[in-house]
Amino acid sequence: MTPAQSQLVEEAQRIGGARAVVTDPADIEPWLTDWRGRYHGTAAAILLPATTAEAAAMVRAARSAGVALVPQGGNTSMVGGATPPADGRALILSTRRMRGLRSVDAAAGLAVAEAGVILAELHDAANGVGMRFPLTLGARGSATIGGLVSTNAGGTQVLRFGTMRRLVAGVEAVLPDGSIHDGLSALKKDNRGYDLNQLLVGAEGTLGLVTAAALTLAPAVRIRAVGWAGVASPADALTLLRRMEAHTSTIESFEIIPGSSLRLVVEHIPGARAPLAGDHPWHLLIEAASGDPSAPLTETLEALLAEAIEAGLVADAVIAASEAQAEAFWRLRDSLSEAERAAGPAAQHDISVPVAVMPRFMIEAAAALEAAFPGSHASGFGHLGDGNVHFHVRAPAGMAADHWYGEVAPHATRMVHDMVVAAGGSISAEHGIGQMKLDELERLSSPAHLAALRGIKSAFDPMGLFNPGKLVKVAPSDAAT
Amino acid sequence: MTPAQSQLVEEAQRIGGARAVVTDPADIEPWLTDWRGRYHGTAAAILLPATTAEAAAMVRAARSAGVALVPQGGNTSMVGGATPPADGRALILSTRRMRGLRSVDAAAGLAVAEAGVILAELHDAANGVGMRFPLTLGARGSATIGGLVSTNAGGTQVLRFGTMRRLVAGVEAVLPDGSIHDGLSALKKDNRGYDLNQLLVGAEGTLGLVTAAALTLAPAVRIRAVGWAGVASPADALTLLRRMEAHTSTIESFEIIPGSSLRLVVEHIPGARAPLAGDHPWHLLIEAASGDPSAPLTETLEALLAEAIEAGLVADAVIAASEAQAEAFWRLRDSLSEAERAAGPAAQHDISVPVAVMPRFMIEAAAALEAAFPGSHASGFGHLGDGNVHFHVRAPAGMAADHWYGEVAPHATRMVHDMVVAAGGSISAEHGIGQMKLDELERLSSPAHLAALRGIKSAFDPMGLFNPGKLVKVAPSDAAT
Structure with a gap:
């Protein structure tokens, strides 16, 4: 612990009492590694204010001492956003005790x-x-x-x-x-x-x-209907969503799943069964929900899907006949990441493009990736209606994980991000930038955009004390020590 | 025109051609006064880019020349937000030609x-x-x-x-x-x-x-139903809105009108008729609308109003039997400001408080104002469901307008704003700050809040070139000349 950090810790104890500071390394340890186990940092103490007033007093003390702080909640960031820097210059400022x-x-x-x-x-x-x-x-x-x-x-x-x-x-x-x-x-x-x-x-x-x-x-949701449909393409899926939305405002989820991914789930996840008999290139999980228990959701969903089958937009469809079956449908969706992991190492990307562009992007990006990395398998799944899919590129069968992650995957990721930017999209749809995507954000943003981000950062935090090394790079002279 | 402004005007002509600059005082004049006629500014030229690229080039030229710019669209600001400063240091940057x-x-x-x-x-x-x-x-x-x-x-x-x-x-x-x-x-x-x-x-x-x-x-709206109801209090009105929202998501407007204001409309606006027979302390204009032409809006609104009458929440109500009657209801609402003006000089305030607080605020603030300024009449009308009313304080009968606006109204306004801030509200719900509310914003915001606003402003616009004298005060050393 640096002298400045010791001073801050003492001050934090004065502010919030003994419970407001943790310095035992064993108690700190679980909070130094991120959710996915990719980033490991160092912090000599965790500050735990119980109230907003205590938090404010601790921040003022940190500022006086010139000590950086890493705000932390549940530490579930997917991009290393809440993990302290490795050099130990920051303490963790946890909200764990602010539970009101x-x-x-x-x-x-x-x-x-x-x-x-x-x-x-x-x-x-x-x-x-x-x-x-x-x-x-x-x-x-x-x-x-x-x-x-x-x-x-x-x-x-x-x-x-x-x-x-x-x-x-x-x-x-x-x-x-x-x-x-x-x-x-x-x-x-x-x-x-x-x-x-x-x-x-x-x-x-x-x-x-x-x-x-x-x-x-x-x-509160009083009633829901969950359907599963097989379609020929993401374009048909989006057309279906637009038609449904024109008829009802109850559609809450509209998730797209490649046939290949569903096969992985059925293969790797115990008890998983495909909802439809035939083979389909793409699957959809659709949920309608309402706070009005008398809303005819099942009837509406049935009618809309029947009409879509009639129109040749949907090949086959089924509506969950019970809550248990609805849950089983959702388990298939929620098992995608696990099944993909079981199938081999992959590079995962949380990306978005304009909704209307997504169907073409999913097809073209997958083809381009598979051409550039022979033997790899590329596909996107997820929130089609938000223009946001999780786009995975799986290593060729037999390739060692080390080689993939060390030598190949970074190139695949750059290629995915380049295509996303060319399509007017975002390299981070849901997960943020944290430390994981900081270099890519710098690489792919205009100097003017980065200048605006840095301008806002330094307007609020001229000493660079808050969550250093995340989201925005500040000039070294700005950074706290 | 200063030498720097002349240089900018020449450069703008090079960028956009002759049509991109207006310097004839007769053509500039209509754009120097605000919508309400309260603020009058001076500008030696209007720059009129036709494209974003032209606008960007003109902004770079203005920056090189150190000339301030006042962005202007339709010049309909209610707070003098688009009127140039009186000292002539700024040119107007108009979007009039960017009509694509x-x-x-x-x-x-x-x-x-x-x-x-x-x-x-x-x-x-x-x-x-x-x-x-x-x-x-x-x-x-x-x-x-x-x-x-x-x-x-x-x-x-x-x-x-x-x-x-x-x-x-x-x-x-x-x-x-x-x-x-x-x-x-x-x-x-x-x-x-x-x-x-x-x-x-x-x-x-x-x-x-x-x-x-x-x-x-x-x-697009395919069908609407417009109702009018008499209620005893703003609190009953809000209860009614909550009940309606729990049953339907079609309510688009829910406007509250004091009985005294409706009487002014009937008195001062030719052809205006009260929709209900009796006298009511408060009136409501309620509109439900849908994109589905088969939606039973009239039936729903009728049922909800009948239930509310049954429950003692509404004294009397009527639903417009035709589009013409619906329009007539809306004309009553839209004539409120005109009728109030005809009744005498008033101080008008565009304010918001948390929705749940608004019913009490409307009663208590009006009583406090009328007690502090004997003979005045205070009341709020408008968007109850948004927690936003237009709160007017009308001069005592017979008071000269000059005396009211010069000596009394500013004190009434300060009192209204103080009560709004005490209730956790905003002194500008819809109209913004512009130049009209700049001093009040400074008076009523915490130093930390003002510092954050100024920090953002100077991060984006360190030379203070954009819309000087509006929204945020910058230190004189920052301002362009």
Whole structure:
């Protein structure tokens, strides 16, 4: 621990008491490695404020001491966004003790949750008042509200409800100068200049620590219908989605799955069975849901799919006859990553392009990748209606994982990213930049865009104290030591 | 014209030809005064780029010459946001010639409009493909897309569709350094750091010139039902809205009107008739609309109002029996400002508070104002469901307008704003800050908040060239000359 860090730790104890600081290496260790086990950092202490006021006081103390801080919630970043730097210059600022649900108001359709509240806890609290928080993802048992806000998290319900950006009605945060931004009042209309709430959403903790958020609730789901369809192409799938959306506003999920990926799931995941008898090049998982238990969802979905079969848009389709079957359909979708992993090493890409462009992109990008890397297998699956797929390139059969990851995959990734940028897309649709995509962001952004990002960063955090090495590169002279 | 301005004008002519510059004072004059006639500025020339590339070249030239620019669209700002400074240091940068509708795509639900496209033109273009752009306001025949984006405009459809911020899927802009921000690709998911699109929405032209926007379209309205109800209080009105929203997602407008204001309309507006027989303390104008012509809107609205009468929540109600009657209901609402003006001088305030707080705020603020300014009449009307009303304080009968506006109204305004801030609200819900509310924003914001606004401003526009004197005060040393 540097003398400056020791000074900060002492000050943090004065501010929040003994529970507000962890310095035992064994207790720190689990928080130094990222969710996927790719990044390992070092930190001499974790600061654990219990309140926004304590967090603000600690940030002011860190600023006086010139010590960098890494905001951390559930540490479930997919891009190393919450892992401290390896050189030990930063301490972790954890929201783990800020677990208050300040309000859950069904009438107003709003909940105010502190940063450390876990997503599953918010789901339960909303359900408790007949509502739901309509964003969910795999890490719901660990991911925190502060992290979800700071990464503008997505998930499987984005089609209908949008990402966190859309669901966040207000933000409270401690800015790098130690002041508190109080944007929690959740005004539906507020035109007092630049929208600091929106700026903090997706800022990955580089502009301060999000300490609480006001979040939009929706009526609880009372009824759902889950269908599975086989189609000839992503283009047909998108046409189907447009037709469905023209007839109903209840479509919550519309996930596309290549036939080859479904075969991997059936092969590698115990108990998995294909919902349709024949072989299809592409599959769709479609969910309609409503807060009105009398909504005729099954009938609507059935009619729309029958019409699509009639029109030659869908080859075959089935609607889950029970909740158990609906769950089984979703398990197939949720097992894709695991099945892909079992099939061999792969390079994974979380990318988006304009929705209308995605069908062609999926076909052309896969063909180009497979041509450039003979023996590899490329395909995208996921949120077609959001223009966002997880695009995987699997190593040729028999290629050693080390060789693939060390020598080949980085080239495949550059090629995927180049094609995404050429299509007007984003190299990070859901997961953010963190440390994993920082070099690629620099490589693929215009100097003007990077200058704007750096300008905002240094306006808020001139000393470079917040989450150094993530999202935006600052000039070395700006960085804290 | 200063030598630097002459140099810029010559350069602009080289860039865009003779049509790209207006220097005849008679042609400039109409653009020097704001919509309400409160602010009058001076500018030696108007620059009129025809394309984004021309705009960028002109901005670079202005930067080289050190000349400030005032972005201007339809010049319909309610807060003097597009009027040049009085000292003549700025030229006007008008989007009038950037009128291209680059695309109107019904399938994608997106239109890309250049900054100078007038709102009514976009409405017509969307209707032409069976869609609509669901934001409208009084100035629709003059207001431009660039201005609507830059002010995060609201209007009467916000309840269902949100403000411009929600409808803007992408922004193209020329930043103060002359670079082009291309955020038009309208990705539904993009987590590559700070959201520059959102930052430019509502920035009032202080961070650059918005040159085009990608905008979300909704299905065209095929059927609507318009109702009028009398209620005892704003609290009952909000309860009614909540109940309606729990049963239908078709409610587009829910406007509250004090009985006293309706009486003024009936008194001052030729042909105006009250929709209900009796006298009611408060009135509601409720519109439900759908893109599905078979939606049973009248039946739904009737049933919900009948239930509310049964429950004692509504005293009396009627549903427009024809389009003509529906129009007549809306004319009553749209005549409120005119009728209020006819009744005497007033101080008007465009304010918001959290929706749940608004009913109490309307009652308590009106009582407090009338107590503090004996003989005055205070009341709010408008978008109750958005937590946004136009709160007017009318001068005591017989008070001279000069005395009211000069001596009394400023104190009433400060009192209204103080109460709004105490309630966690905003002193500008829809209209922005411009020059009119700049001092009040400074008075009522925390130093930390103002520092954040100034930090962003100087990160983008270190020379203070864009729309000087609006939205954010910069240190004199930053300002261009």
